[in-house]
Amino acid sequence: QKEVEQNSGPLSVPEGAIASLNCTYSDRGSQSFFWYRQYSGKSPELIMSIYSNGDKEDGRFTAQLNKASQYVSLLIRDSQPSDSATYLCAVTGRRALTFGSGTRLQVQP
Protein backbone atom coordinates (compact mmCIF):
# COMPACT_ATOMS: atom_id res chain seq x y z
CA GLN A 1 0.00 0.00 0.00
CA LYS A 2 1.33 3.40 -0.96
CA GLU A 3 1.69 5.87 1.86
CA VAL A 4 -0.24 8.59 0.02
CA GLU A 5 -2.65 7.65 -2.72
CA GLN A 6 -4.27 9.80 -5.36
CA ASN A 7 -6.18 9.06 -8.52
CA SER A 8 -3.85 9.95 -11.36
CA GLY A 9 -6.66 11.26 -13.56
CA PRO A 10 -6.94 13.11 -15.73
CA LEU A 11 -9.91 14.72 -14.06
CA SER A 12 -11.72 16.79 -16.63
CA VAL A 13 -14.19 19.49 -15.58
CA PRO A 14 -15.85 22.30 -17.52
CA GLU A 15 -14.92 25.88 -16.81
CA GLY A 16 -16.90 27.26 -13.87
CA ALA A 17 -17.52 23.85 -12.30
CA ILE A 18 -16.23 22.51 -8.99
CA ALA A 19 -13.20 20.25 -9.21
CA SER A 20 -12.88 17.70 -6.40
CA LEU A 21 -9.49 16.12 -5.78
CA ASN A 22 -9.05 13.33 -3.27
CA CYS A 23 -6.21 11.79 -1.33
CA THR A 24 -5.88 9.02 1.25
CA TYR A 25 -2.92 8.32 3.49
CA SER A 26 -1.80 5.33 5.49
CA ASP A 27 0.06 6.77 8.50
CA ARG A 28 -2.43 7.55 11.27
CA GLY A 29 0.23 9.59 13.03
CA SER A 30 0.40 12.16 10.24
CA GLN A 31 -0.16 15.66 11.51
CA SER A 32 0.11 18.04 8.58
CA PHE A 33 -1.42 17.89 5.15
CA PHE A 34 -0.70 19.95 2.08
CA TRP A 35 -1.84 20.48 -1.46
CA TYR A 36 0.63 21.56 -4.10
CA ARG A 37 -0.06 22.63 -7.65
CA GLN A 38 2.49 21.79 -10.30
CA TYR A 39 2.35 23.16 -13.79
CA SER A 40 4.15 21.21 -16.48
CA GLY A 41 7.88 21.94 -16.34
CA LYS A 42 7.60 23.90 -13.10
CA SER A 43 8.27 23.10 -9.46
CA PRO A 44 5.46 22.43 -6.97
CA GLU A 45 3.70 25.46 -5.51
CA LEU A 46 2.05 25.25 -2.09
CA ILE A 47 -1.61 26.24 -2.31
CA MET A 48 -3.19 24.88 0.86
CA SER A 49 -2.21 23.47 4.21
CA ILE A 50 -4.53 21.90 6.77
CA TYR A 51 -3.79 20.55 10.20
CA SER A 52 -7.10 19.79 11.93
CA ASN A 53 -10.29 18.02 11.01
CA GLY A 54 -12.82 19.98 9.03
CA ASP A 55 -12.71 22.49 6.23
CA LYS A 56 -10.30 25.30 5.47
CA GLU A 57 -11.15 27.84 2.82
CA ASP A 58 -8.85 30.17 0.93
CA GLY A 59 -10.42 31.99 -1.98
CA ARG A 60 -11.66 29.44 -4.50
CA PHE A 61 -9.90 26.59 -2.70
CA THR A 62 -11.25 24.50 0.16
CA ALA A 63 -9.23 21.77 1.83
CA GLN A 64 -11.07 19.12 3.82
CA LEU A 65 -9.50 16.77 6.34
CA ASN A 66 -10.94 13.69 8.01
CA LYS A 67 -8.31 12.05 10.15
CA ALA A 68 -10.58 9.19 11.22
CA SER A 69 -11.00 8.19 7.59
CA GLN A 70 -7.41 9.20 6.71
CA TYR A 71 -8.75 11.29 3.91
CA VAL A 72 -7.95 14.76 2.64
CA SER A 73 -9.51 16.53 -0.29
CA LEU A 74 -9.24 19.76 -2.24
CA LEU A 75 -12.20 21.52 -3.81
CA ILE A 76 -11.66 24.16 -6.47
CA ARG A 77 -14.71 26.30 -7.08
CA ASP A 78 -15.36 28.17 -10.32
CA SER A 79 -12.59 26.21 -12.04
CA GLN A 80 -10.61 28.13 -14.64
CA PRO A 81 -8.47 26.86 -17.52
CA SER A 82 -5.49 28.28 -15.61
CA ASP A 83 -6.21 25.71 -12.88
CA SER A 84 -5.20 22.95 -15.29
CA ALA A 85 -2.20 21.36 -13.62
CA THR A 86 -1.16 18.37 -11.56
CA TYR A 87 -2.24 18.56 -7.92
CA LEU A 88 -0.03 16.81 -5.42
CA CYS A 89 -1.21 15.75 -2.00
CA ALA A 90 1.54 15.68 0.63
CA VAL A 91 1.56 14.43 4.19
CA THR A 92 4.11 15.03 6.90
CA GLY A 93 5.76 11.78 7.86
CA ARG A 94 8.57 11.14 10.31
CA ARG A 95 10.90 13.54 8.53
CA ALA A 96 9.93 15.36 5.41
CA LEU A 97 6.87 15.28 3.23
CA THR A 98 5.57 12.17 1.53
CA PHE A 99 3.89 12.95 -1.77
CA GLY A 100 1.16 11.22 -3.65
CA SER A 101 1.58 10.59 -7.33
CA GLY A 102 -0.63 13.55 -8.21
CA THR A 103 -3.92 14.08 -10.00
CA ARG A 104 -3.90 15.81 -13.35
CA LEU A 105 -6.73 18.31 -13.64
CA GLN A 106 -7.97 19.56 -16.99
CA VAL A 107 -10.41 22.46 -17.03
CA GLN A 108 -12.18 22.66 -20.37
CA PRO A 109 -13.02 26.18 -21.61
Place this chain on the structure above:
Amino acid sequence: SAVISQKPSRDICQRGTSLTIQCQVDSQVTMMFWYRQQPGQSLTLIATANQGSEATYESGFVIDKFPISRPNLTFSTLTVSNMSPEDSSIYLCSVDASHEQYFGPGTRLTVT
Protein backbone atom coordinates in the same frame (compact mmCIF):
# COMPACT_ATOMS: atom_id res chain seq x y z
CA SER B 1 7.26 31.67 2.69
CA ALA B 2 10.83 31.52 1.38
CA VAL B 3 12.50 32.49 -1.86
CA ILE B 4 14.71 29.71 -3.14
CA SER B 5 17.10 29.72 -6.06
CA GLN B 6 18.93 26.84 -7.66
CA LYS B 7 21.86 26.68 -10.00
CA PRO B 8 22.15 25.44 -12.66
CA SER B 9 18.59 25.45 -13.93
CA ARG B 10 19.45 22.70 -16.38
CA ASP B 11 22.44 20.79 -17.63
CA ILE B 12 23.35 18.03 -20.02
CA CYS B 13 26.15 15.82 -18.74
CA GLN B 14 28.06 12.81 -19.93
CA ARG B 15 27.84 9.53 -18.09
CA GLY B 16 30.52 9.00 -15.51
CA THR B 17 30.84 12.68 -14.64
CA SER B 18 29.51 14.54 -11.60
CA LEU B 19 27.34 17.62 -11.23
CA THR B 20 26.94 19.83 -8.18
CA ILE B 21 23.64 21.63 -7.74
CA GLN B 22 23.46 24.69 -5.54
CA CYS B 23 20.49 25.85 -3.49
CA GLN B 24 20.28 29.31 -1.93
CA VAL B 25 17.51 30.55 0.38
CA ASP B 26 16.71 34.17 1.22
CA SER B 27 16.37 33.45 4.95
CA GLN B 28 17.93 31.17 7.53
CA VAL B 29 16.23 27.79 7.71
CA THR B 30 17.01 24.79 9.84
CA MET B 31 15.85 22.05 7.51
CA MET B 32 16.57 21.74 3.82
CA PHE B 33 15.57 18.83 1.66
CA TRP B 34 16.59 17.43 -1.69
CA TYR B 35 14.03 15.70 -3.89
CA ARG B 36 14.14 13.99 -7.24
CA GLN B 37 11.30 13.98 -9.73
CA GLN B 38 11.74 11.58 -12.60
CA PRO B 39 9.78 12.13 -15.80
CA GLY B 40 6.06 11.67 -15.23
CA GLN B 41 6.58 10.74 -11.60
CA SER B 42 5.96 12.33 -8.26
CA LEU B 43 8.60 13.64 -5.89
CA THR B 44 10.96 11.31 -4.05
CA LEU B 45 12.94 12.52 -1.08
CA ILE B 46 16.67 11.95 -1.45
CA ALA B 47 17.92 13.36 1.85
CA THR B 48 17.41 15.89 4.60
CA ALA B 49 20.25 18.35 5.17
CA ASN B 50 20.59 20.06 8.53
CA GLN B 51 23.33 22.56 9.20
CA GLY B 52 26.07 21.20 11.39
CA SER B 53 25.25 17.54 10.97
CA GLU B 54 25.48 14.79 8.41
CA ALA B 55 22.67 14.59 5.91
CA THR B 56 20.07 11.90 6.49
CA TYR B 57 19.46 9.77 3.41
CA GLU B 58 16.30 7.94 2.47
CA SER B 59 16.23 4.29 1.55
CA GLY B 60 17.76 3.75 -1.86
CA PHE B 61 20.00 6.82 -1.74
CA VAL B 62 23.58 6.77 -0.50
CA ILE B 63 26.11 9.41 0.37
CA ASP B 64 28.70 8.19 -2.12
CA LYS B 65 26.27 8.76 -4.97
CA PHE B 66 24.60 11.93 -3.66
CA PRO B 67 26.95 13.78 -1.33
CA ILE B 68 25.39 16.82 0.29
CA SER B 69 26.91 19.84 1.94
CA ARG B 70 25.18 22.29 4.27
CA PRO B 71 27.78 24.85 5.28
CA ASN B 72 25.31 27.40 6.70
CA LEU B 73 21.62 28.08 7.27
CA THR B 74 20.97 29.55 3.81
CA PHE B 75 22.88 27.27 1.45
CA SER B 76 23.21 23.63 0.44
CA THR B 77 24.66 21.63 -2.41
CA LEU B 78 23.77 18.25 -3.84
CA THR B 79 26.27 16.40 -6.01
CA VAL B 80 25.15 13.69 -8.39
CA SER B 81 28.22 11.50 -8.79
CA ASN B 82 29.31 9.08 -11.48
CA MET B 83 26.17 9.82 -13.44
CA SER B 84 24.28 7.37 -15.60
CA PRO B 85 21.28 7.98 -17.87
CA GLU B 86 19.04 6.74 -15.02
CA ASP B 87 19.99 9.87 -13.09
CA SER B 88 18.23 12.03 -15.68
CA SER B 89 15.65 13.82 -13.60
CA ILE B 90 14.61 17.09 -12.05
CA TYR B 91 16.34 17.75 -8.75
CA LEU B 92 14.52 20.02 -6.34
CA CYS B 93 15.68 21.81 -3.25
CA SER B 94 13.07 22.45 -0.58
CA VAL B 95 13.03 24.25 2.75
CA ASP B 96 10.84 24.12 5.81
CA ALA B 97 9.58 27.60 6.72
CA SER B 98 7.08 27.78 9.59
CA HIS B 99 6.26 24.10 9.15
CA GLU B 100 5.44 24.48 5.47
CA GLN B 101 7.71 23.31 2.67
CA TYR B 102 8.60 25.46 -0.28
CA PHE B 103 10.43 24.41 -3.38
CA GLY B 104 13.09 25.91 -5.54
CA PRO B 105 12.65 26.07 -9.31
CA GLY B 106 14.51 22.79 -9.84
CA THR B 107 17.49 21.62 -11.86
CA ARG B 108 16.72 19.61 -14.97
CA LEU B 109 19.51 17.10 -15.51
CA THR B 110 19.96 15.05 -18.65
CA VAL B 111 22.68 12.41 -18.71
CA THR B 112 23.82 11.15 -22.10
